[in-house]
Amino acid sequence: MARTIFHDEQRWTNWHLSVRDVPIAGRFEILNGSGAASLAGMKETAAEIQKLIGRAIAERRRLRAQGAAWSFSEAPAVPGGWCLATGYANWIFPLPETHVVAEFAGDRTGFFLAQMGVAVGAFNRFVEARGRSLRTSGASNGQTFAGAMSTGTHGSAVDLPAIQSQIVGFQLIPSPDLNLWIEPASRPVTDGRMADAMGATVVRDDRLFAAALVGLGAFGVVHSVLIETRPIFLLESWRQRIPFSDGVRRAMTGGGFDSVDLPGPDVAGGRPYFFQSVVNSHIDKGFAYVTAGYERPWDPGHALSYDLTNKRAPGYNLGVVVANILDAAPGLTPPITKLVLQDQLKPMLGKTGSWGQSFNFTTPRAGTAGASIAVPVERSLEALDIAQRALARTGKAPLAFACRYGVKSPGLLAFVRHPRTCILDLDGLNSDRARAAMRAVLLDIRAAGIPNAEHWGKMNELTAASVRDSYGADLESWIAARTELLGRETEYVFGSAFLDRLGMTNPNW
Numbered sequence: 001m002a003r004t005i006f007h008d009e010q011r012w013t014n015w016h017l018s019v020r021d022v023p024i025a026g027r028f029e030i031l032n033g034s035g036a037a038s039l040a041g042m043k044e045t046a047a048e049i050q051k052l053i054g055r056a057i058a059e060r061r062r063l064r065a066q067g068a069a070w071s072f073s074e075a076p077a078v079p080g081g082w083c084l085a086t087g088y089a090n091w092i093f094p095l096p097e098t099h100v101v102a103e104f105a106g107d108r109t110g111f112f113l114a115q116m117g118v119a120v121g122a123f124n125r126f127v128e129a130r131g132r133s134l135r136t137s138g139a140s141n142g143q144t145f146a147g148a149m150s151t152g153t154h155g156s157a158v159d160l161p162a163i164q165s166q167i168v169g170f171q172l173i174p175s176p177d178l179n180l181w182i183e184p185a186s187r188p189v190t191d192g193r194m195a196d197a198m199g200a201t202v203v204r205d206d207r208l209f210a211a212a213l214v215g216l217g218a219f220g221v222v223h224s225v226l227i228e229t230r231p232i233f234l235l236e237s238w239r240q241r242i243p244f245s246d247g248v249r250r251a252m253t254g255g256g257f258d259s260v261d262l263p264g265p266d267v268a269g270g271r272p273y274f275f276q277s278v279v280n281s282h283i284d285k286g287f288a289y290v291t292a293g294y295e296r297p298w299d300p301g302h303a304l305s306y307d308l309t310n311k312r313a314p315g316y317n318l319g320v321v322v323a324n325i326l327d328a329a330p331g332l333t334p335p336i337t338k339l340v341l342q343d344q345l346k347p348m349l350g351k352t353g354s355w356g357q358s359f360n361f362t363t364p365r366a367g368t369a370g371a372s373i374a375v376p377v378e379r380s381l382e383a384l385d386i387a388q389r390a391l392a393r394t395g396k397a398p399l400a401f402a403c404r405y406g407v408k409s410p411g412l413l414a415f416v417r418h419p420r421t422c423i424l425d426l427d428g429l430n431s432d433r434a435r436a437a438m439r440a441v442l443l444d445i446r447a448a449g450i451p452n453a454e455h456w457g458k459m460n461e462l463t464a465a466s467v468r469d470s471y472g473a474d475l476e477s478w479i480a481a482r483t484e485l486l487g488r489e490t491e492y493v494f495g496s497a498f499l500d501r502l503g504m505t506n507p508n509w
């Protein structure tokens, strides 16, 4: 039988130690029943979650699912409430082709249901062994799919939206008596048998889907997600330090790749699948570290081994990079930052692997910090310039900038929200200076009037006003969808201090 175990813990700290010692009323861990993965077992686990929600209501406790607790922000924190650890609820099921609705026009063969505790890396291994692949994901893959979708995690697949764009339906448990399978009415995929086997009621509703997709844990517990995959492919990755030329500038502002000599084979006006540019005038003036990844056909002879210690994957996270300074020397000076950066951004010459091999597990380091701000791609250089100036003004800080790219992503609160978006990553050490510099950068970009939205799962300067500026009517729609779905009690239960502060949930019972 599925069960929950209560841990009498009074303090909660995230994985990265950027949010520490949050007073909580305890931590529940949810476990599937023993035996093989089954939809009947999923139904039992869903019932356990419903029971727990009932208990939270009875005891007037807030309840918040957490994934890998990889968010640097307070998004998974639940001061005074109960934290629900989901990592052991990690079954994966292929959706039989025959369970896809007849009118579905796309590829019917590549849908997989992932339970809430499934990490992106585990999902990659499962589907790649079956000849399928994710289209996109973040730089590292220790997040859970449910957690990554809930904050709108992105990568740098230049023509694709963020990770949640691959989710075509999800199972949401918002109350003791509701177990819902939510799909968009405009593109339903499942015929209802899978939902039925899990005890879920099918709800086809575009607005609810879009609202709860980037739901920040505030709509209830997402018990499982249905992920659309593509046929497996190879990514050939190249990285080089090249002059920060007009061609690079053009590529960084969405002007295409025709006038830049990207690392790797001559793509003759073609576009890379993956593009990332790291430009830091305070560290290496006049140069850009450019990573380009090209899609290649799958080679059946390619070995699917996963190197868990790979630290130079194409989409590496600069926070981990700069954290190596901690190991290298305590004096956090620009020359050291430069050395570490050059080491971690060593040239990559056609490294080829599956998607899951390319974006591997990174061990997060305590003491690192990351913020990201999404701006329209046309304004990326303006934002970067503001960032450089803000950093110069606040003084020497162990901080570096990276630009990643994507397109407008589904989810009312997806922060990758401009038609073509540049995500400016600010990564460094979690020191007073770095945090002051991050703050200055974020506030200066905001003050410059550049349309922007901050990453929900990273360090941020979010306020009720800034969230309203970023999301406008979409925020109102998100709030309305939540109010319509939840009752007074569950509205409280699935709120949090973080969201109360932003005027998105109600602190009162």
Ligand SMILES: Cc1cc2nc3c(=O)[nH]c(=O)nc-3n(C[C@H](O)[C@H](O)[C@H](O)COP(=O)(O)OP(=O)(O)OC[C@H]3O[C@@H](n4cnc5c(N)ncnc54)[C@H](O)[C@@H]3O)c2cc1C
Pocket (backbone or CB within 6 Å): 016, 064, 065, 066, 067, 068, 069, 070, 071, 072, 075, 076, 086, 116, 137, 138, 139, 140, 142, 143, 144, 145, 146, 147, 148, 149, 150, 151, 152, 153, 154, 155, 216, 217, 218, 220, 221, 222, 223, 317, 320, 362, 363, 364, 455, 456, 457, 458
């Ligand atoms: C090393 C590292 C690398 C990173 N790289 C990237 C990157 O490349 N791109 C990027 O965009 N971000 C990146 N991030 C940020 C990270 O992807 C996000 O913060 C992500 O949300 C973390 O997922 P998680 O599973 O740890 O969720 P958590 O941090 O545990 O939770 C995030 C949110 O999801 C909610 N949630 C989690 N599970 C559920 C559930 N089952 N039901 C309902 N709500 C739920 C939580 O309540 C919370 O609001 C990185 C973070 C780290 C530490």
